[in-house]
Amino acid sequence: MAVWLISASVVAGELEIESDVVEATLDNGLTVLVLEDRRAPVVANMVWYRVGSADEHSGITGISHMLEHMMFRGSEKYEPGEFSRIVARLGGRENAFTGRDYTGYHQVIGSDHWETVMAMEAERMRHLKLQEDEFRPELRVVQEERRLRVEDQPNSLLREQLMATAFFNHPYGQPVIGWMTDIEAYTLEDLQDWYDRYYHPSNVVVVVVGDVDADEVIAAAEKHFGAIPSGNVPEAKPRRETPQAGERRITVQAPAQVPFLMMGWKTPVLNTLDSHEDAYALLVAAGILDSGEASRFARELVRGQELASATSARYSPFARLDDLFMVAAVPTSDTDVETLEQALLDEIDRLAEEPVDDRELERVQARVIASEVFERDSVRAQAFQLGMLETVGVGWRENDRFLERVREVTAEDVQRVVREYLVPERRTVGILDPQPMDDEEAPAPGPYGAPDLDGGYPEGDH
Template identity: 50%
Template sequence: MKMTARRTAGLLFALLCLPLVLLAAEPQATHEFSLDNGLKVIVREDHRAPVVVSQVWYKVGSSYETPGQTGLSHVLEHMMFKGSAKLGPGEASRILRELGAEENAFTSDDYTAYYQVLARDRLAVALEMEADRMASLRLPPEEFAREIEVIKEERRLRVDDKPNSLAYERFKAIAYPASGYGIPTIGWMADLERLSVEDLRRWYENWYAPNNATLVVVGDVTAEEVKALAERWFGAIPRRALPPAKLPLELAEPGERRLTLHLRTQLPSLLMGFNVPGLATAKEAREAHALRLIAALLDGGYSARLPTRLERGEELVSGASASYDAFKRGDSLFILSATPNVQTGKTLEQVEAGLWAQLEELQQTPPSREELERVRAQVIAGLVYERDSISQQASTIGQLETVGLSWRLMDEELAAIEAVTPADIQQAARRYFKRERLTVAHILPEESRHE
C-alpha cells in the first residue's frame, strides 16, 4: 500500500510523541543453553512466518591478529566455503541455493560469522553443513591459490583504489596505538602476499572450536527443536584448548596524533577520533549510552546539530557526521568526519575549529531535556524498527555474545538509553573529548602536495 509523505510524517510524529516505554516491543521468548563441548546455543522464538535464521559466530577477528600475520580471519572466512569432509568446494552453497536459502558470511575486528536464512523445515540442512566445516574443513592448496588472488583484488578495489577507505584505514592505524583494532580486517597487502595454507590451518585449529562459538537461531522454532538438532550435528565435535584472548585495551590518553594524506580525491576531508571505552570496557555502562546519544545529537537526522548549524547555518561544511560503536570487545572510537564547503571557501582548519566548538558547547552546557527526549525517541524508534527483522535480532544477539556482553542487553538497552540524563551527556563530553585522546587526519587532493 502506497503511503503519502504527509501521512508518513504524521505517523512518525505520533510515534515520537508516545511514551518511550511504549515503543519497546515485548521481548521475544529467548532460550540459552550449552552443549557438553562448550558450544553456546541461543534460540529466540519469532513465529510470525515459517522462516528461520541460523548463525554461527566465532570469537576471532582481525583484533586477534598480530603484526606480520594480518588478514588471517578474513581469508579463512573465504576458505570456509571451499570444502569439508562431506562436501566439495562450493557444494554447500549450491545445496542451499537449491533449497531457496540465503547464505553469506562476514568478518570484523572482533568476530567471524556465517549465516543462512531459510524455511523452518530446512534448518537441519544448515546446521549439518555448519557442523561439518567446524569439525573437518578442507583447505585445498589449489583453492587457496585462487582465493588469495581474489582477496588481494578485493583489497585493491575496496581499499587501495578508494581514497575514503584508504584514508580511514590509515587513520585507524594511528588512532589505535595499543590494540589490534589498528589492523585492517582485510589485512595489509604485504601480509596477504606471504600468507600460506599452513598459516590458515593453524588459525582454524586455534579458534574454530565449539567452545569458541555461539549458535544463534531466530524464527519459527522452539528451543527443544533446536537443542535436538544442535546435539545431533554439533554434539560430537570435541572442545579444544584455546589461545589466550585478551581485551583490546587502549591507552586512555595517548596524546594528540595528526596525519596528513594526499590521495586521489577531488575534495579535502577531515577525520577526528577520540579514544573512548565501549560497553564492555566502560566503568559505567551509562557513559557508553551517553556517547551513543551524543552521536545522535550531533548527527541524528535533518534536525541534528551538525547539519543544522555547520551545514545549513554557518555553511562551513558540505557534509558532516558523528559515529560511535559501543558494541566492541575492547575500547572504541568516537569519530567525527566532515568535508569543507569549498564553494564558500572554507578550509580544513576552519572545519576542525567548528567541530571543536560543537564539542565544547556540550562540555559547557548540557542539552535541554526537550532536545534530548527528541533524540532519544529517534534512537529507540530506530532500534525497535531494526529488531522487527529476524536477521537483525540474530545479528544483535550474536554480536553481543561474541564481544563478551550478554544477549540480555538487547532487551534491556532501551531502558538504559532512557535513563541517560542531560548531565550524563555533559559529563561524558568533558571526560572524553580531550586533545590527549584525539587523532586527526587531513585528507587532501594529490595535486595540493605541490602547491
C-alpha cells in the first residue's frame, strides 16, 4: 500500500484556502482520499465507481443507473432497504448518483459512525444480491423516473435529443437514464454482468472528508476493502466522434407553455487538451455570458432588450471526453425564437471580436472563484469535488490548481477560444416547439431542466 500526503495553499483575494489531502492506494488498486476537516463532528463518506453511461452500448443504455438503484435492494448481509434504514437510525443521510463517467454512493454521518458505513459499502461492493422479486418493482420505478423527469419535462426532452443530435458515435450522445426501449428490455443477467465487470476495487475511489484521522481512515479502508480481489476492468474502446461537417438543427414538438432554445458547441476538456489554458478560458467565457445579474445575457437580453425571460451558459472542463459548451434561453412572450437565437449569437460574436475589459474579466473571475471557495464549507461538496476529479481522470490535485488557473485567464485567451470553438460548424441548435397542453398548470420550462448541467442524473430516493 502506498500513501502520499499532499499539502497545497492557494490565495484568492484575501481568502486563503488550504487543503491537506492524504492519498493511499491499496494493493488491490483501490484509491483512498482523505481530507480532515474538524469544524463539525460530521463526515462525508463516498464510494465512486469509474463507470457510467459513457461505458454503455446500444441495447443497455442506462444500465449503470439501474444498477445504482439495485445496490439498495439487498446483499448477503443486508436485507432490501436495510442499508438505508441503518444509516437513518444512526442519524445520517445517504443517497447515490449516476453520471456519464461515474456512479457514486455517499453518506453524511456523525463522526462516531463513519467506519460503519464504510464497512457496509465494502460488503455490497462484493456481495450484492440481485434478485428477480426486487428487480421487477425497481425496474418499474426507473421507468416512471424516466417518464417524470424526461418525457414529461419538455426542456429535459429537448436537451436529451440535442445531445443525441450533436454526438453521432460519441457516448455522451446517449442519456444517462437510458432510452425507454432499453430500460424495458433489461434482464437480471444484464445487471449481474455490469456489476461483475465494473464493481471492483481497482475501479474505485473512496473519499472521506470531515472529522476523522487520516491514518485511521486508511487503516479502516485496508481492513474492509483490502481483501476484495482487484478485478479486471475491461479496456474501453476508443469511440471517437465523427467530425461535424456543419451546423445541425433539431426541433422537438412537445406539450409546453413556452418555446425553449438550446445551443451546444463541441469543445475539448482538460482530459483531451495538451494544456489547461483553453479549458479555463472557455469556463471564464461562459461566466462572462451568464453568471449573475451583471453578466452579458442578463444585462443585454433579459433586462436590456427584454428578449429573454431566462438565460443560461454552461461549460465544465471536468469530463472524461470532449463535451459541449451550452447556451439556453426562454424567449419573452413578445419575442420569436429566431430573434432570440440571433441575439445570443450576436453576444458570442461580440465576445470573439472585442476584448473583454479588465474590470469585467476580474469580476467574472472573482465570481467563479467565490463560488468555488464557498462550496468548500460543506464536507459533502469537498468530497464530491475530490471524487469527481479523480474519477474522471483529471486528478484531485486539479482542485488546488483551479483558483490560480481561473485567475490566469486573459482577455486574449477568451477571444481565442471563442473564435476557435464557438463556430457554426461545431454548433447544434435545438428548439422546443410548444404544443397544446392538457394540464394548463404544468410548469413552464427553465434552462436545462431536470438533468444536471454536467450531463449526470440527479440523486433520487431509494
